Amino acid sequence: DTEVTQTPKHLVMGMTNKKSLKCEQHMGHRAMYWYKQKAKKPPELMFVYSYEKLSINESVPSRFSPECPNSSLLNLHLHALQPEDSALYLCASSQGRLNTEAFFGQGTRLTVV
Amino acid sequence: QKEVEQNSGPLSVPEGAIASLNCTYSDRGSQSFFWYRQYSGKSPELIMFIYSNGDKEDGRFTAQLNKASQYVSLLIRDSQPSDSATYLCAVNPSSGGYQKVTFGIGTKLQVIP
Numbered sequence: 001d002t003e004v005t006q007t008p009k010h011l012v013m014g015m016t017n018k019k020s021l022k023c024e025q026h027m028g029h030r031a032m033y034w035y036k037q038k039a040k041k042p043p044e045l046m047f048v049y050s051y052e053k054l055s056i057n058e059s060v061p062s063r064f065s066p067e068c069p070n071s072s073l074l075n076l077h078l079h080a081l082q083p084e085d086s087a088l089y090l091c092a093s094s095q096g097r098l099n100t101e102a103f104f105g106q107g108t109r110l111t112v113v
Numbered sequence: 114q115k116e117v118e119q120n121s122g123p124l125s126v127p128e129g130a131i132a133s134l135n136c137t138y139s140d141r142g143s144q145s146f147f148w149y150r151q152y153s154g155k156s157p158e159l160i161m162f163i164y165s166n167g168d169k170e171d172g173r174f175t176a177q178l179n180k181a182s183q184y185v186s187l188l189i190r191d192s193q194p195s196d197s198a199t200y201l202c203a204v205n206p207s208s209g210g211y212q213k214v215t216f217g218i219g220t221k222l223q224v225i226p
Contacts, residue, residue, distance in 0.1 A: 042201055042218055048213065055211060056211075088156070094211065096211055098144065099164045
């Protein structure tokens with residue numbers, strides 16, 4: 001089983017709203033990731049959690065706030081987003097060891113109005 | 114110089130032919146290499162993962178890695194229309210337990226029936 005589950009699949013939110021994206025995996029993976037992907041562009045890394053600790057923050061604006069409640073769950077809290085934040089948000093996970101692969105969830109299509 | 118370079122395409126091949134997708138990278142110390150297939154509007158799906166020099170075969174797919182020349186390629190034999198997608202090359206320079214992959218821009222493959 002290489003399944004990473006993301007909810008919701010689609011989200012429309014206003015610029016004053018607060019919402020959260022959720023990601024779950026039950027593969028025992030110890031590294032989890034958030035990526036942002038705009039149309040016709042490759043995924044851009046936002047955050048990496050390794051063993052439930054934030055290891056990488058790629059200078060992401062504070063209106064995006066990640067959270068890793070346990071080794072299976074990853075959240076991305078959204079607040080005061082801008083229309084240019086509209087994108088496909090992808091969660092991924094990997095074993096957390098050298099030379100292992102990462103698997104992506106189905107993504108959340110976010111539209112900010 | 115871009116860290117991971119791919120020709121954006123489109124690469125058009127007739128059904129049944131071999132599709133050859135190429136990727137070069139700039140960080141000589143890169144550890145592991147991935148090919149993801151991404152259909153329009155969907156999330157990336159892992160196709161191949163390689164970290165040792167040489168060839169790795171999985172069904173109709175063969176990944177080839179040459180660290181001395183800093184390139185990795187993906188061959189798709191007996192190409193099918195369902196293989197039409199964007200193929201993302203990803204390179205992990207990290208020697209740590211998580212990935213900080215850099216994606217290429219992706220090559221769009223069109224398989225003509």
